[in-house]
Amino acid sequence: MGVVSRGFGSRRDDDGGRPLPPGQYLTEDFPVLSAGPTQVVDTDRWRLDVRDVDGSTHSIDWAGLMALPSEEVTVDLHCVTRWSKHDTTWRGVSVEVLLDSLLEEETEAEFALVRCYGDYTTNLPLEDLLDGKAWIAYEYDGDELRAEHGGPARLLVPHLYLWKSAKWVNGIELRQDDEPGFWETLGYHEYGDPWLEQRYSGD
Numbered sequence: 001m002g003v004v005s006r007g008f009g010s011r012r013d014d015d016g017g018r019p020l021p022p023g024q025y026l027t028e029d030f031p032v033l034s035a036g037p038t039q040v041v042d043t044d045r046w047r048l049d050v051r052d053v054d055g056s057t058h059s060i061d062w063a064g065l066m067a068l069p070s071e072e073v074t075v076d077l078h079c080v081t082r083w084s085k086h087d088t089t090w091r092g093v094s095v096e097v098l099l100d101s102l103l104e105e106e107t108e109a110e111f112a113l114v115r116c117y118g119d120y121t122t123n124l125p126l127e128d129l130l131d132g133k134a135w136i137a138y139e140y141d142g143d144e145l146r147a148e149h150g151g152p153a154r155l156l157v158p159h160l161y162l163w164k165s166a167k168w169v170n171g172i173e174l175r176q177d178d179e180p181g182f183w184e185t186l187g188y189h190e191y192g193d194p195w196l197e198q199r200y201s202g203d
Ligand SMILES: Nc1nc2c(c(=O)[nH]1)N[C@H]1C(S)=C(S)[C@@H](COP(=O)(O)O)O[C@H]1N2
Pocket: 030, 031, 032, 033, 034, 035, 036, 079, 080, 116, 117, 118, 120, 148, 149, 150, 162, 163, 164, 165, 166, 167, 168, 169
């Protein structure tokens, strides 16, 4: 036992003693993790389709996204491969603002399956996308988001492991049932809370 005591379930790092989720280490880098090739999507061709439970589809193009009010947010990232990164700054449109602009009435959905250029998917409860907890992010650190990190636009859901933050996002399918996405089908946890160390199914 060292002289420095540890909090329950969290480790301390050298960044002013801020706790990290269990099993994570801090990095200054921004690693790139993609299950397939980097998608190169021109903003001219970019679009995002929101499909509601009644089968209706509501689309937005790049100009439409840019016309919505955006926010700058500074958040910590936690990847299931154990790196965490503090204080990353993004600009994006909150998913709540996006859905409010596209849907005429409140959805009956409880879950979302997020789709991407390149066919990656990830699922999460709809409420985890609302209330200022998730963004369609298109700037990182003051610059346009680079393709390898999901540009022109990616989902940013910093309170869950980073595999939920779908790069090259192009769709949100609103659902009444929970349909597992790419990594969730391959054994990752269906929810993925880093503070509860929900890495794999059954954790
Ligand atoms: N479309 C898409 N989004 C994705 C992935 C992917 O392979 N394809 N990988 C996920 C995983 S596992 C992680 S850890 C993060 C990595 O984001 P980064 O490359 O910007 O660090 O993107 C997530 N979003």
